[in-house]
Amino acid sequence: MVRVYGNDFAPQDAEPARPAAPAEIEPGLEDFWRIVGADGRIEPRDAMPEDYRRSLVRQIAQHAHSEIIGMQPEGNWIGRAPSLRRKAILMAKVQDEAGHGLYLYAAAETLGVDRADLLDLLHSGRQKYSSIFNYPTLTWADIGAIGWLVDGAAIVNQVPLCRCSYGPYARAMIRVCKEESFHQRQGFEALNTLSHGTPEQRAMAQDAVDRWWWPSLMMFGPHDAESTHSEKSMAWGVKRFSNDDLRQRFVDMTVPQSEALGLTLPDPDLRWNEERGHYDFGEIDFTELFEVIKGNGPCNKQRMAHRRGAHEDGAWAREAATAYAEKQAARKEGSAA
Numbered sequence: 001m002v003r004v005y006g007n008d009f010a011p012q013d014a015e016p017a018r019p020a021a022p023a024e025i026e027p028g029l030e031d032f033w034r035i036v037g038a039d040g041r042i043e044p045r046d047a048m049p050e051d052y053r054r055s056l057v058r059q060i061a062q063h064a065h066s067e068i069i070g071m072q073p074e075g076n077w078i079g080r081a082p083s084l085r086r087k088a089i090l091m092a093k094v095q096d097e098a099g100h101g102l103y104l105y106a107a108a109e110t111l112g113v114d115r116a117d118l119l120d121l122l123h124s125g126r127q128k129y130s131s132i133f134n135y136p137t138l139t140w141a142d143i144g145a146i147g148w149l150v151d152g153a154a155i156v157n158q159v160p161l162c163r164c165s166y167g168p169y170a171r172a173m174i175r176v177c178k179e180e181s182f183h184q185r186q187g188f189e190a191l192n193t194l195s196h197g198t199p200e201q202r203a204m205a206q207d208a209v210d211r212w213w214w215p216s217l218m219m220f221g222p223h224d225a226e227s228t229h230s231e232k233s234m235a236w237g238v239k240r241f242s243n244d245d246l247r248q249r250f251v252d253m254t255v256p257q258s259e260a261l262g263l264t265l266p267d268p269d270l271r272w273n274e275e276r277g278h279y280d281f282g283e284i285d286f287t288e289l290f291e292v293i294k295g296n297g298p299c300n301k302q303r304m305a306h307r308r309g310a311h312e313d314g315a316w317a318r319e320a321a322t323a324y325a326e327k328q329a330a331r332k333e334g335s336a337a
């Protein structure tokens, strides 16, 4: 079992049956399907279907982009954190997100792509990043709500990815999940302080939860029936659970936590269903998700402009690192001669 601290989740306990391998296996891919069928790991030099490789590049790049764009809404509050302690914690968290981006770009590169090209695809709008980072962080309580809800949703989505069939992605996710779990707890703790504080602080915490709840549910993607990649991704052992199953898991885990916080989740249809053994919840506005994905969310333009600017401003650091690496390589060559 993959153990993360906080929202422990043993995904294999209830993993659904995997769609079968194709009836006719392409010559040369017998080992791929044998390894996937036996729950083993595919490594970079192993033969793999071209659409498996392409789909992984798409998902891992999108995930990496989400991590680095995800630094923006939280970075917005580093200079305005209410205490030195909160500021130090937030800085460490935002730095962790940059690290997650790096692990993920490195994992994508094992599939034969270059991170510079992936960044170009992001900057030109040809690759996506998570919808959630297109919402603004209006008050300090948003930092708590992001930690609790957004990182909470990320953990539920990502713990099963620690068991995904592609070795470098699965291994990167183990460390990411441990750190996300820590982030989720810091968000809960920050929000707990506010929800048990003055009436104004409590109102601020409730307002943040009201704004972040539905976008957090959208992070899991469209309903299963509308999910274009799920079927193949599950047959390949990349996705282990469907979008709707993970979303349900998140709701079930979060409702008791909201009760501990003394905050209300903004859904009048949310109630325990004894028969199903799960919480029922209201309809998600998927029109909003698709509009945000298309670039029409409240902060898409701002996020992309900032990202492109940061990339241009960082050119000198990339040039310096390349020059240093070349110098080191030349020195090594010189001493070997």
Ligand code: BYC
Binding pocket: 058, 059, 062, 063, 064, 066, 067, 068, 070, 071, 097, 128, 129, 130, 131, 132, 150, 151, 153, 154, 157, 158, 218, 219, 220, 221, 222, 226, 227, 228, 229, 230, 233, 239, 243, 293
């Ligand atoms: N936002 O067939 P589907 C984090 C797209 S990082 C934008 O179900 P799939 C964190 C989807 O790409 C959070 N697009 O896709 C960081 C596809 O479009 P394309 C990111 C979305 O891949 C810092 C189309 O809709 N987490 O949490 O099977 C601080 C159809 O969807 C979204 C990851 O990236 C969305 N929400 O499933 C704090 C995890 N949902 O590509 C926290 C890894 C769907 O065909 N990724 N789309 O044009 C995954 O698990 C899966 O890729 C998803 C989607 C569940 C997101």
